Amino acid sequence: MSRTLDPRAWLVWMLAASLPALIGRNPFVLVATLLAVLGARAAWGTAPRVASWRVVVRLAVWFAAIAVLFNLLTAHAGDRVIAELPAHIPIIGGILTVNALVYGLLSGLALVTLVLIGTTVAAVLDWTSLLRLLPPRLTLLAVAGSVAWAMVPQTIAAYAEIREAQLGRGHRTRGVRGFVPLLVPLLAGGLERSFLLAEALEARGFGAQPATPPPWSRGQSILTGCGLTAATIGAYLLAVGQPLAAIVLVLAGSVAFAIGSRESRSALQIQRTRYREIVWARPEWIITGAAAVVLAVEIAVLAVDPAAFAYDPYPSLAAPPVNLPLLAALGFLLAPALVTP
Amino acid sequence: MNDSREREFPHGTTSPSRRWGAIVVLLLLFLAFGMRTSIAEEELNHAGLVVRDQAGELAYAYVAFAEAEISSLELLERSRLPVVTVGFGGLGEAVCAIGGDGCGVSECRRRLCQGPGPDDPFWQAFRQHTPGDWRWQMLGASSSLVRDGDIDGWSWTSGEANLPALTLAEIAGLAAAQAAPAPAVEPAAIDWQLYAGAGGILVAIGSGAFLLGRRAGQRGAA
Structure with missing residues (x-):
């Protein structure tokens, strides 16, 4: 029987894979990341939940195509003119350039890559294990997050069921009105599922005030909040190309979060029943190690040669920069494909 | 009869009256175009543009326009400086x-x-x-109007214009x-070996992704 991997390994991999698409638009870096992610996704494609996310990927491809068209029509800049629309047309009037087309394509590529990373991790991640790994004070937040995250595949599955049922009744989707018999039951079913879930959570005491005061102090809560905020700001600074300040903030935030989320002795005495312990074995080491190598190279390149991630086709179209060590390191993102169940 | 009218001239020559007629027409055309050009010169409006870049270098443009007024953005675009707008x-x-x-268009949409x-x-x-x-x-550049004699300035700055008095x-x-024509600058040579290396790495990653994905698929089918 195949086992699911420790979610921490997947989260580290997701961070390493997402960084290039979040930071820049270098076509070589984007293509290398996309190929590696496609390899990992193909290898883990037999996971039961991967199929339910395919609609989201298709949607992302459509949005990427729209983004390409939008950029071509609204960005009137560049030295390679394709055509010119009359200037009196609002917004789209002006020159249409190859530069805008290239930038739109690269933005679309980044969008599809990020969606592929997110959906792959969402499909293979063991959410129950992830919840157990979080400190007790974040349980409410984690449960709400996991419920929200699980809503997408559930809605897609429900839509497929409703569509099959309506097709069995002879319904044919023609035009916008044809979707009414599909969307109304989908909305009703979604509301019903939400009520059932809310009742189930309520019955298990979700969100209730504890009978005894929480074992952690107000200072610890503030420290946890500050840690999370600092880590988020650090991630933003990393994305806008300020690696030194970002690393300092992320490290400070991690330390604050670790201290803030440390449980007191009384909390540690609360015993949790676990029927299946999380295992950290060779596959987890391989994925985490490979992702850590990729992350280290990315941060080093960001500090030494930040232009390696970037490419701007405005105002003139030129060859993008190439950083061979970075491209080679991105190949390590294929690590999950080596440890398939 | 008709002697004077049917006087024959040697082949390839024209009568003096036709020649004089052609000269008069040419003169009239010349005068008409000359006057038109001088009138057009007088009708044109002019505006100045000073651009101070990140390094503090200054660029100047003297733009002629036939309209009574144009926007500041149009003045910038007519200056022939490479401009990216969104x-x-x-x-x-x-x-x-x-x-x-x-910066590029995408980043510009977020924070200019x-x-x-x-x-x-x-x-x-x-x-x-x-x-x-x-x-x-x-x-802003789209709504500000430029008229004859105006001087616009663009500066890469956080506050002060840092532009000269002109x-x-x-x-x-x-x-x-x-x-004045600048000396021709050779375009930067493309390092083909570097790009060949990048292509090789991409092919290697793609091949690895394909083979590992297929192996996992076969294992799953088995």
Whole structure:
């Protein structure tokens, strides 16, 4: 029987894979990341939940195509003119350039890559294990997050069921009105599922005030909040190309979060029943190690040669920069494909 | 009869009256075009443009326009400086980059190329009211109107214009001097070995992804 991997390994991999698409638009870096992610996704494609996310990927491809068209029509800049629309047309009037087309394509590529990373991790991640790994004070937040995250595949599955049922009744989707018999039951079913879930959570005491005061102090809560905020700001600074300040903030935030989320002795005495312990074995080491190598190279390149991630086709179209060590390191993102169940 | 009218001239020659007629027509055409050109010269309006880039280098443009007024953005675009702009619908257009300084369209849509700090620079538009009195244009480049004799300034700055005091005549002279043909610059050579290496790495990653994915698929099917 195949086992699911420790979610921490997947989260580290997701961070390493997402960084290039979040930071820049270098076509070589984007293509290398996309190929590696496609390899990992193909290898883990037999996971039961991967199929339910395919609609989201298709949607992302459509949005990427729209983004390409939008950029071509609204960005009137560049030295390679394709055509010119009359200037009196609002917004789209002006020159249409190859530069805008290239930038739109690269933005679309980044969008599809990020969606592929997110959906792959969402499909293979063991959410129950992830919840157990979080400190007790974040349980409410984690449960709400996991419920929200699980809503997408559930809605897609429900839509497929409703569509099959309506097709069995002879319904044919023609035009916008044809979707009414599909969307109304989908909305009703979604509301019903939400009520059932809310009742189930309520019955298990979700969100209730504890009978005894929480074992952690107000200072610890503030420290946890500050840690999370600092880590988020650090991630933003990393994305806008300020690696030194970002690393300092992320490290400070991690330390604050670790201290803030440390449980007191009384909390540690609360015993949790676990029927299946999380295992950290060779596959987890391989994925985490490979992702850590990729992350280290990315941060080093960001500090030494930040232009390696970037490419701007405005105002003139030129060859993008190439950083061979970075491209080679991105190949390590294929690590999950080596440890398939 | 008809002797005078049917006088024959040697082959290939024309009668003196026709020749004089052609000369008169040519003269009239010349006068008409000459007058038209001089009238057009008189009708044209002129405005000046000063651009201060990230390194503090100044560029000048002296732009002629037939309209009574144009927008500051049109003046910038007619200056032949490489400009990147992005539209914000009814709010008009924003200038993202001039001559290579600035940012791409996507980043420009978020923060107009300004960095995370409040003192980080971005392209700001100014108008010179009297020599040296540069004032920030509150309406933006799309809505600010340029008329004959106006002088616009663009500066990559966080606040102060840092633009020099100039008259329109001085700008015209500086722009003419800058417009002199610059020595031809050879385009940067492309390092094909580097790109071959990048292509090799991409092929290797793609092949690895394909083989590992297929192996996992076969294992799953088995």
